Amino acid sequence: MTAQEIRHKNNNLLLDNEEEGKHKTTAMPAQQTLTMIAAAAKNNALGKDNDLIWHISEDLKRFKRLTSGHAIIMGRKTFESMPKALPNRTNIILTKKKDYQPEGALVVNTVEEALALVEEDAQPFIIGGGEIYRLFMETCDRIELTRVHHDFDADVFFPSIDTSKWAIVNQEDILANGDQPYNYSYLTYEKK
Numbered sequence: 001m002t003a004q005e006i007r008h009k010n011n012n013l014l015l016d017n018e019e020e021g022k023h024k025t026t027a028m029p030a031q032q033t034l035t036m037i038a039a040a041a042k043n044n045a046l047g048k049d050n051d052l053i054w055h056i057s058e059d060l061k062r063f064k065r066l067t068s069g070h071a072i073i074m075g076r077k078t079f080e081s082m083p084k085a086l087p088n089r090t091n092i093i094l095t096k097k098k099d100y101q102p103e104g105a106l107v108v109n110t111v112e113e114a115l116a117l118v119e120e121d122a123q124p125f126i127i128g129g130g131e132i133y134r135l136f137m138e139t140c141d142r143i144e145l146t147r148v149h150h151d152f153d154a155d156v157f158f159p160s161i162d163t164s165k166w167a168i169v170n171q172e173d174i175l176a177n178g179d180q181p182y183n184y185s186y187l188t189y190e191k192k
């Protein structure tokens with residue numbers, strides 16, 4: 001698949017507007033689980049030329065299922081890698097720019113402002129990219145990582161996960177199939 005075909009297929013699924021989990025956000029959760037969600041290769045590759053590197057439709061459907069109805073926090077570059085804000089989610093963009101006003105998204109200049117905006121969400125998500133995952137590695141409580149068992153050429157990488165601090169609490173292994181040529185695993189990490 002060419003980079004253009006991968007982008008086209010990924011965008012179709014990311015922007016799919018069919019509603020899911022619309023009422024998940026509730027006022028003042030007793031406990032909040034701040035979750036990073038990412039798909040990273042064996043060599044931690046996340047993206048190249050401000051785009052994703054592969055198309056795994058089942059993973060994107062899972063991303064939509066988990067994040068719909070919640071706040072999603074992302075870096076300005078990840079936001080600009082997508083055609084527009086993701087539907088049925090509160091899109092929050094981190095940037096140091098003071099005059100950034102994209103359509104359909106809230107803009108913050110600091111991590112603290114981002115966290116203040118998601119206070120009432122029981123499970124806000126950090127959706128990337130590399131800089132933003134690094135920023136939230138210490139703060140977040142859970143990582144939903146799709147590990148693609150293949151090395152890719154990339155210019156952005158997921159930070160390494162310190163296994164003395166994080167444990168895998170759930171794992172589902174998926175074999176390569178007609179839809180996509182790579183074995184991958186859904187790994188859920190939680191702080192020890």
Ligand SMILES: NC(=O)c1ccc[n+]([C@@H]2O[C@H](COP(=O)([O-])OP(=O)(O)OC[C@H]3O[C@@H](n4cnc5c(N)ncnc54)[C@H](OP(=O)(O)O)[C@@H]3O)[C@@H](O)[C@H]2O)c1
Nearest residue numbers: 038039047050051052075077078095096128129130131132
């Ligand atoms: N595989 C995956 O799961 C996945 C997920 C998401 C993204 N990606 C890929 O990751 C790549 C983009 O990642 P990236 O690391 O280049 O960029 P990024 O993390 O999406 O965004 C970086 C931007 O965030 C802002 N930022 C960073 N630290 C900040 C801070 N402390 N305070 C305020 N703003 C801050 C800055 O925006 P300003 O420059 O505007 O100040 C910075 O340029 C793309 O290739 C994308 O496709 C992959």
